[in-house]
Amino acid sequence: MLYPVNGKIQPFCGKVPVMSAVEAAADRQIARPSGLAEEVYRRIRADIMSLKLPPDTRVSVDSLARELGVSQTPIREALSMLEANGLVSKKHFTGYATAPRMDRAQLDELFEFRLLVEPHAARKAADAMAESDVESLRAVSGDKAPSHDGFADMDTEFHKLIAQGGGNHLIADSLARLHIHVHIFRSCFRSEIAEEAVHEHDEVIAAIRARDGAAAESAMRRHIERSYGRLRDFIKE
Amino acid sequence: MLYPVNGKIQPFCGKVPVMSAVEAAADRQIARPSGLAEEVYRRIRADIMSLKLPPDTRVSVDSLARELGVSQTPIREALSMLEANGLVSKKHFTGYATAPRMDRAQLDELFEFRLLVEPHAARKAADAMAESDVESLRAVSGDKAPSHDGFADMDTEFHKLIAQGGGNHLIADSLARLHIHVHIFRSCFRSEIAEEAVHEHDEVIAAIRARDGAAAESAMRRHIERSYGRLRDFIKE
DNA sequence: GGATCAAATATCCTATAGGATTGGCGGACC
DNA sequence: GGTCCGCCAATCCTATAGGATATTTGATCC
Numbered sequence: 411m412l413y414p415v416n417g418k419i420q421p422f423c424g425k426v427p428v429m430s431a432v433e434a435a436a437d438r439q440i441a442r443p444s445g446l447a448e449e450v451y452r453r454i455r456a457d458i459m460s461l462k463l464p465p466d467t468r469v470s471v472d473s474l475a476r477e478l479g480v481s482q483t484p485i486r487e488a489l490s491m492l493e494a495n496g497l498v499s500k501k502h503f504t505g506y507a508t509a510p511r512m513d514r515a516q517l518d519e520l521f522e523f524r525l526l527v528e529p530h531a532a533r534k535a536a537d538a539m540a541e542s543d544v545e546s547l548r549a550v551s552g553d554k555a556p557s558h559d560g561f562a563d564m565d566t567e568f569h570k571l572i573a574q575g576g577g578n579h580l581i582a583d584s585l586a587r588l589h590i591h592v593h594i595f596r597s598c599f600r601s602e603i604a605e606e607a608v609h610e611h612d613e614v615i616a617a618i619r620a621r622d623g624a625a626a627e628s629a630m631r632r633h634i635e636r637s638y639g640r641l642r643d644f645i646k647e
Numbered sequence: 648m649l650y651p652v653n654g655k656i657q658p659f660c661g662k663v664p665v666m667s668a669v670e671a672a673a674d675r676q677i678a679r680p681s682g683l684a685e686e687v688y689r690r691i692r693a694d695i696m697s698l699k700l701p702p703d704t705r706v707s708v709d710s711l712a713r714e715l716g717v718s719q720t721p722i723r724e725a726l727s728m729l730e731a732n733g734l735v736s737k738k739h740f741t742g743y744a745t746a747p748r749m750d751r752a753q754l755d756e757l758f759e760f761r762l763l764v765e766p767h768a769a770r771k772a773a774d775a776m777a778e779s780d781v782e783s784l785r786a787v788s789g790d791k792a793p794s795h796d797g798f799a800d801m802d803t804e805f806h807k808l809i810a811q812g813g814g815n816h817l818i819a820d821s822l823a824r825l826h827i828h829v830h831i832f833r834s835c836f837r838s839e840i841a842e843e844a845v846h847e848h849d850e851v852i853a854a855i856r857a858r859d860g861a862a863a864e865s866a867m868r869r870h871i872e873r874s875y876g877r878l879r880d881f882i883k884e
Numbered sequence: 885g886g887a888t889c890a891a892a893t894a895t896c897c898t899a900t901a902g903g904a905t906t907g908g909c910g911g912a913c914c
Numbered sequence: 915g916g917t918c919c920g921c922c923a924a925t926c927c928t929a930t931a932g933g934a935t936a937t938t939t940g941a942t943c944c
Contacts, residue, residue: 445737482898482900486724486727490723491728494727503925504907505925578759580760581756718927738936740896740936
């Protein structure tokens with residue numbers, strides 16, 4: 411297991427530090443020692459999602475190596491994985507760069523895909539979702555959306571829970587991979603769209619709690635269509 | 648640009664060799680120099696798909712490095728990308744291994760996904776596919792399926808063309824990533840199922856040639872459902 | 885004879901050094 | 915003033931060495 415120490419990432423050389431129950435639950439999947447590469451992967455992905463690494467920005471391997479205090483090898487492995495997931499691109503003998511911001515065509519394609527898959531996942535989730543996950547869903551309901559980042563995290567969790575609730579890992583993984591790009595795109599404009607979206611979320615949640623598959627499907631479809639409409643306005647081209 | 652030389656992969660140090668027109672056209676997208684990592688990636692992926700590396704098999708880094716005549720770094724990058732695509736898995740301090748063969752649950756999930764996406768792609772392909780690609784589609788029609796591998800390649804090309812014909816890169820990429828696993832699964836059993844599948848392919852092709860979206864969608868759905876039925880029989884569990 | 889423990893091996897993981905290539909910058913030339 | 919050419923810096927790519935760990939093998943004990 412590896413832990414970041416004052417900004418740096420260092421090999422694990424000691425006891426596992428105590429961890430609160432909630433932390434242990436949240437980091438359950440990270441708990442298995444997976445090496446520096448995965449740790450670096452998460453770090454860079456987080457920097458991309460937080461726009462600390464804006465779209466279309468050069469990413470130097472040895473700069474990262476110095477900054478994180480690790481060798482180049484795990485950086486390369488992490489960047490290779492990020493490249494396979496479409497978050498960075500590599501040009502031979504030139505280096506890595508974060509993916510450029512989505513253009514209109516890509517946004518269209520992404521929402522066509524979401525519109526195809528997510529309503530189906532919502533319908534299945536209404537039938538198959540475990541009662542405990544439904545409870546978790548209530549937790550991300552729209553009681554209050556404190557900040558932009560707060561809503562973004564809530565939105566991510568909302569869609570992740572429903573995608574997983576469908577019981578199909580392939581669908582959940584595909585949607586998670588895509589949602590990252592939605593997150594980045596939305597963050598680029600800091601739009602304050604929490605109000606409507608939260609209401610739409612609640613409609614989906616209500617349908618799932620009522621175990622009404624058809625209602626969940628149509629509510630999710632409506633939510634994605636409106637979300638698409640809100641985001642589309644930011645692109646003129 | 649990098650070229651394999653008698654089994655080994657070596658850095659490019661000379662003129663680009665002459666290449667026939669068809670080769671140049673086929674390798675157009677490979678023509679840009681992308682480094683050893685990508686070359687190694689293709690090589691390993693090909694070995695996995697050809698079952699030269701069977702499922703659930705250990706893959707040693709420095710064995711590969713010696714075999715291919717390159718350093719460990721590009722091997723690691725290639726394996727990281729393969730891991731991100733789900734073709735190998737890494738266990739800390741234990742090494743890489745090819746993904747185990749799909750079990751029943753994974754097969755179900757995969758075909759649920761295909762059934763959700765591919766008929767939609769076929770419908771769009773019937774509307775939007777370029778005439779030249781429709782012509783390419785005829786080329787992979789069922790004139791003759793010489794061998795098992797011949798049919799496998801034809802099937803891969805068939806589904807790839809239709810997925811791309813829909814015009815959505817995300818859909819095409821997702822399906823391509825999944826189809827690799829279908830290919831591996833089918834190869835594990837060397838089933839002689841070419842006859843029926845080729846007939847079903849032709850039905851889809853006919854519908855697309857007629858620009859009949861609804862017919863293409865239902866024909867593709869039928870094809871995938873039957874394909875699922877044929878493959879499901881191989882799993883008893 | 886079976887089980888347990890310890891050493892040895894093979895492998896991975898990390899770090900550092902050296903070679904190769906691209907892109908940008910400045911000066912010279914037309 | 916515009917264009918072309920050569921140099922320099924930054925970066926990537928490769929190779930090798932050393933430390934750490936999991937697995938396997940063998941011997942010893944019960």
